[in-house]
Amino acid sequence: MPRNNAALAVTLPPQFVPIDEVGIDERVSRFSKRSIKKSSKVQALKLALSMLDLTTLSAHDTPERVRQLCHKAKNLLETMPELPHVGAVCVYGPLVKVAKEVLKGTKIHIAAVSTAFPSGMAPLKTKLIETRQFVADGADEIDMVISRGKFFEGDYDYVADEIAAVKEACGKAHLKVILETGELNTLDNVRRASDIAMHAGADFIKTSTGKVQPAATPQVTLVMLEAIRDFYYATGKKIGMKPAGGIATAKQALHYLVMLRETLGEAWLTPDLFRFGASKLANDILMQLVKEQTGAYQSIDYFSME
Amino acid sequence: MDPKSLDFKTSWEYAPAPEGKEHIKINARYEHFIGGEFVAPAKGRYFETINPATEEKLSEVAEGSSEDVDKAVVAARAALDKSWSKLRASERGKYIYRLARMMQERAREFAVIESLDGGKTIRESRDVDVPLAIAHFFYYAGWADKIRYAFPGKTPRPIGVAGQIIPWNFPLLMAAWKIAPALAAGNTVVLKPAETTPLTALKLAELIQAADLPPGVVNIVTGAGATGAALVNHPGLDKIAFTGSTEVGKLIQRAIAGSRKRYTLELGGKAANIIFEDAAIDQAVEGIVNGIFFNQGHVCCAGSRLFVQESVYDTVIRKLKDRLETLIVGDPLDKNTDIGAINSKMQLDKISAYLKIGVAEGAELYQSSCKLPKKGFFCKPTLFLHCSQSQRIVQEEIFGPVLSVQTFRTPEEAISRANNTPYGLSGGVWTDKGSKIFKVSNALRCGVVWANTYNKFDPSAPFGGYKESGMGREGGLHGLQPYIQYN
Amino acid sequence: MSKAERKAEVVDLKDRAAARQERLPVLKTYKLFIDGKFPRSESERYYALTSANGESIANVQLGSRKDFRNAVVAARKAFPGWAGRTAYNRGQILYRMAEMLEGRRAQFIEELETLGASRSEAETETAMAVDRLIYYAGWADKFQQVFSSVNPVASSHFNFSMLEPTGVAALLAPEDSGLLGLISVVAPAVAGGNSVVVLASHSKPLAAITFSEVLHTSDLPAGVINILTGTRKELLKHFASHMDVNALVYCGSDAEEIRTVQLEAAENLKRVVIEENSDWQSEERQSPYTILATQEVKTTWHPIGL
Incomplete structure (x- = not known):
């Protein structure tokens, strides 16, 4: 369908952008060869903590478990009170109220996974209902999943329209769109899904639910960051990025930050535009920070699990 | 400043990470x-x-x-x-x-x-x-x-x-x-x-x-x-x-x-690195960078002539300039350094002379904003934009981190300009279209063609020039x- | 040529005709072969060819450096098209050349005999020339299959090396083997996709010129093979120094000539092939390695990814 309105140009369905997998691998390996030491390391680890979406997404999560996680979010480490707080706590929607209660008075956001997470196999109508409900319950951020089946059918309009509808249902809450890159399989698909999500109104694009392997990888994250860069240059809009799942060590987190720094620069080095979705990462970062302070390698026994 | 520009002078920088040399023995x-x-x-x-x-x-x-x-x-x-x-x-x-x-x-x-x-x-x-x-x-x-x-x-x-x-x-x-x-x-x-x-x-x-x-x-x-x-x-x-x-x-x-x-x-060589509009652009930009800045550009097969299809010229150059800002120039022994020292005073003088020649010939000089060490021989990563085929910086081997950039409209134009040189060591082709890769790489009169990659070497892969x-x-x-x- | 000389020549020809038979034979004008045409030398010079017993045989064009230049222009123009032909097609055209030569064996035998070969020598050389073409x-x-390679590089790349013709080859054909020697250097270069300019034997040029008539009727594109006659002394330096010639094949063993050829060839780094062995009938004189001498190796890399 021809569109003549020039103002619509940026909302046109994105064109196919080819991605070379080997080229991506090579670029990623360059990031991981950056050597981050001493003060530079401490600074980055603190930044990473502030970008953390502390996550629990088990089908058997209970209010008690969520409370524990929220307390951990509030008090990362008694001995280091100067540490920044994490970006958000990420939970299933029905537990938003519990988190809200514990995190009252803090600046820690509450993120709720929504839209029949993790499969997304539900009618749009029910997806919108749950989204509105979670926002009403106090969620600051909604993490939705795209309809991968429709994506593979080639029904990109459906995928885009659905995102736009959920975005509308979010109201003031920020929308993170999970592409589930582990199912998209190719980097070409990751790029296409990223473009669709951004054009449809995503505030963040996110790699994974954490329920599918592989979850976040440096490769898909780079492709998504490059899509964000192109979108920024085309529209002036800054879209956030959240790699989620599979990032368990401080060293990995540093490599992601190197990638972020060298792809998007200063403006994105903030929790407003970058998050790590992780459950085990916090403690590894804390252990590294204590090691930098004391000079001694640390044991997990000295760090609370939640 | 363009409101839509990226800033790579970040509040978080990498601390020096020098490789140890205590265990190295060099005789007097x-x-x-x-x-x-x-x-x-x-x-x-x-x-x-x-x-x-x-x-x-x-x-x-x-x-x-x-x-x-x-x-x-x-x-x-x-x-x-x-x-x-x-x-x-x-x-x-x-x-x-x-x-x-x-x-x-x-x-x-x-x-x-x-x-x-x-x-x-x-x-x-x-x-x-x-x-x-x-x-x-x-x-x-x-x-x-x-x-x-x-x-x-x-x-x-x-x-x-x-x-x-x-x-x-x-x-x-x-x-x-x-x-x-x-x-x-x-x-x-x-x-x-x-x-x-x-x-x-x-x-x-x-x-x-x-x-x-x-x-x-x-x-x-x-x-x-x-x-x-x-x-x-x-x-x-x-x-x-x-x-x-x-x-x-x-x-x-x-x-x-x-x-x-x-x-x-x-x-010697003066390789053409050809970027078509249907290429994976971000990877192509990496290839351009690796093609000319690898080993300070002291590479006979360096992709020192860049040909960009006009329709993607602005995009490619913007990305290339962004990428230049992230290149770290300095101490060769620092593990984070991307571009080390020019090999000798003589070579640095030669490169500097070409920088002057390029400007005198009317090409547009662009260099990254990095600071160079006070001692030693260093050169900023350099682009010459809007170059012409007749310029010396396009025809002669500079053997430094200096890239001359031209545009083209059609594959035929790119091929004929790429081949319009006495050299014939290497060339680069970037496109997502398989048949175009074979057509162009066959037409290039050179001994090594890197298609959708650049500056790769292997003992099993023959290397040498036309x-x-x-x-x-x-x-x-x-x-x-x-x-x-x-x- | 002065009027008097021309008159003398006519008389001479008449005498010969009379001596042979009653009918006045039609004599052939031996010309150059450039760009598929049969021009006279631009210099309008010739040299008289005489038989072993001093009998005048024919006037042969004394090719000049400008004729050589024109031939290189033709060869350069023909090169991309010829190199771009399928190998199958090049093979068919070489076979066609052999067919045409076979059909005119009698003429070649006669011309070789005229220049001093015995009947059986002439028959052998002609037969071998046909067979060499085949x-x-x-x-x-x-040859591509024998000498190209797929290289098992230690990275995610498909890597192969194949042969490509060097370009325009200038050939100084052997002096003592007017037909077989000429074909032995022309055929491998042309089979491999080069275009050539060849200087025929000075003392035995007839078969070379008649061979150009074979070429003319063999579907060979104009300019792929250009045949000059003249003196090596005059043309050698130009053959070796021409900046648009990529390879030079020298047949002979004159140390000074070889030195000159190598010195001049350095001007544009021509590939220089020295053929000192003059036994063109030996089994070793036909080999795919002869084709290799005017081939370049091109190595191509491509990533392997999704």
């Missing part, structure tokens, strides 16, 4: 390596080799005279006749394998010395030069007892004694490219490293000695152009193998005209041919 |  003085022994130069003269990043002296090295060269050729001939040709081919192969293994043990030491002596980044000497040099020995070691399978219908024999002259841009790697196939094919050699970067070759000599290679199979004579000339003109050689400038390559071809010496030449970029191939099965004869 | 016709679509 190095002699020639002749007949398995370190031998003082006949004339007693030495020259200094410095660290181009600090301008500090690293060591002093024997200056080879014609007497020294003669001694080395005699030693190589004796080794050929008395030991090397008497060995079973499989035993020759085992010597080369042993050498490869011993190099692996001391890989980091080689890498650090390579960076100290030549100015290249430790990341490249550690991840590229040294492992590739080792891989070369490993690859050709296995050929030693299999050469008869490489030349169907023929019975190959070694040529004899080879004189080999190598450049300063990949000192150890070039030594490996020369020595490994020569030895595997049963020849003995006299190698002359470049005068600014002799140290890793001399370290290799120590290993050759320690590996118990028969004395004289590999001889190393250090020195500058005069030493090279003495080697080229020595009547006792059967073959000359040279890597260096086209200018010197021609001098060599003339010098040995009428003699019976065989020769292979690996010379036209004035040289003759003969190094690497792979085809790299054996310059070291054998039949009939 | 030999290289067969190689046209095979």
Whole structure:
């Protein structure tokens, strides 16, 4: 369908952008060869903590478990009170109220996974209902999943329209769109899904639910960051990025930050535009920070699990 | 400032991460390596080799005279006749394998010395030069007892004694490219490293000695152009193998005209790197960067002429400029350095002269905003935009981190401009369309085509030029041919 | 040529005709073969060819450096098209050349005899010339398979090396083998996709010129093979120094000539092939390695990814 309105140009369905997998691998390996030491390391680890979406997404999560996680979010480490707080706590929607209660008075956001997470196999109508409900319950951020089946059918309009509808249902809450890159399989698909999500109104694009392997990888994250860069240059809009799942060590987190720094620069080095979705990462970062302070390698026994 | 610009001057920077050099041993003085022994130069003269990043002296090295060269050729001939040709081919192969293994043990030491002596980044000497040099020995070691399978219908024999002259841009790697196939094919050699970067070759000599290679199979004579000339003109050689400038390559071809010496030449280049509008642009930008800034642009196959299809020109250049801002220029020994020191004062002067020429010719100069160290020889990564085919910066090899950029409209235009040069070493093609890759890479008159990649090397992959970029191939099965004869 | 000389020549020809038979034979004008045409030398010079017993045989064009220049222009123009032909097609055209030569065996035998060969020598040389063409016709679509390679590089790349013709080859054909020698250097270069300019034997040029008539009727594109007659002394330096010639094949063993060729060739780094062995009938003189002498190796890399 021809569109003549020039103002619509940026909302046109994105064109196919080819991605070379080997080229991506090579670029990623360059990031991981950056050597981050001493003060530079401490600074980055603190930044990473502030970008953390502390996550629990088990089908058997209970209010008690969520409370524990929220307390951990509030008090990362008694001995280091100067540490920044994490970006958000990420939970299933029905537990938003519990988190809200514990995190009252803090600046820690509450993120709720929504839209029949993790499969997304539900009618749009029910997806919108749950989204509105979670926002009403106090969620600051909604993490939705795209309809991968429709994506593979080639029904990109459906995928885009659905995102736009959920975005509308979010109201003031920020929308993170999970592409589930582990199912998209190719980097070409990751790029296409990223473009669709951004054009449809995503505030963040996110790699994974954490329920599918592989979850976040440096490769898909780079492709998504490059899509964000192109979108920024085309529209002036800054879209956030959240790699989620599979990032368990401080060293990995540093490599992601190197990638972020060298792809998007200063403006994105903030929790407003970058998050790590992780459950085990916090403690590894804390252990590294204590090691930098004391000079001694640390044991997990000295760090609370939640 | 454009509201839509990215800022790579970030509040979070990388702290210095220098590679340790405490465990590295560099002698105060190095002699020639002749007949398995370190031998003082006949004339007693030495020259200094410095660290181009600090301008500090690293060591002093024997200056080879014609007497020294003669001694080395005699030693190589004796080794050929008395030991090397008497060995079973499989035993020759085992010597080369042993050498490869011993190099692996001391890989980091080689890498650090390579960076100290030549100015290249430790990341490249550690991840590229040294492992590739080792891989070369490993690859050709296995050929030693299999050469008869490489030349169907023929019975190959070694040529004899080879004189080999190598450049300063990949000192150890070039030594490996020369020595490994020569030895595997049963020849003995006299190698002359470049005068600014002799140290890793001399370290290799120590290993050759320690590996118990028969004395004289590999001889190393250090020195500058005069030493090279003495080697080229020595009547006792059967073959000359040279890597260096086209200018010197021609001098060599003339010098040995009428003699019976065989020769292979690996010379200069001015490669076209062609970006089509349907390419994976972000990866292409990486390829452009790797093509011209790898090893400070001191690469004969560097992608020094960029051709961008007009429809994606703005996008590519914007991304390229962004990428330039993230390149770290400075201390070669820092693990985070992307661009190290220019190899010598002389080379830096040459590059600086070209920067002036480019501006005078009317091209638009663009450099990254990085700060350069106060001491040492450094050059900012540089783009020349809106270049014309007739400009010297487009036609001549600069051998530095300087990229000349042109646009094109059609594939035919890109191909004809790419080929419009006396050189023919390498080229790059970037497109997502398979059939276009084959059409364009077939049309490029050059010896290596990187399609959707750039500056890749492997011991099994033949490398070498068309036209004035040289003759003969190094690497792979085809790299054996310059070291054998039949009939 | 002065009027008097021309008159003398006519008389001479008449005498010869009378001596042979009653009918006045029609004599052939031997010309150059450039760009598919048969021009006279631009210099309008010739040299008289005489038989062993001093009998005048024919006037042969004394090709000049400008004729050579024109031939190189033609060869350069023809090169991309010829190199771009399928190997199968090149093989067929070489075979066609052999067919045409076979059909005119009698003429070649006669011309070889005229220049001093015995009947049986002439028959042998002509037969071998036909067979040599067929030999290289067969190689046209095979040598690539023997000498190219797929290289097992240690990275995610598909890497292969294949042969491509060097370009324009200038050939100094052997002096003592007017037909077989000429074909032995022309056929491998052309089978491999080069275009050539060849200087025929000075003392035995007839078969070379008649061979150009064979070429003319063999579907060979104009300019692929250009045949000059003249003196090596005059043309050698130009053959070796021409900047648009990529390879030079020298047949002979004159040390000074070889030195000159190598010196001049350095000007543009021509590939120089020296053929000293003059036994063109030997088995070794036909070999795919002869094709290799005017081939370049091109190595192509491409990533392997999704």
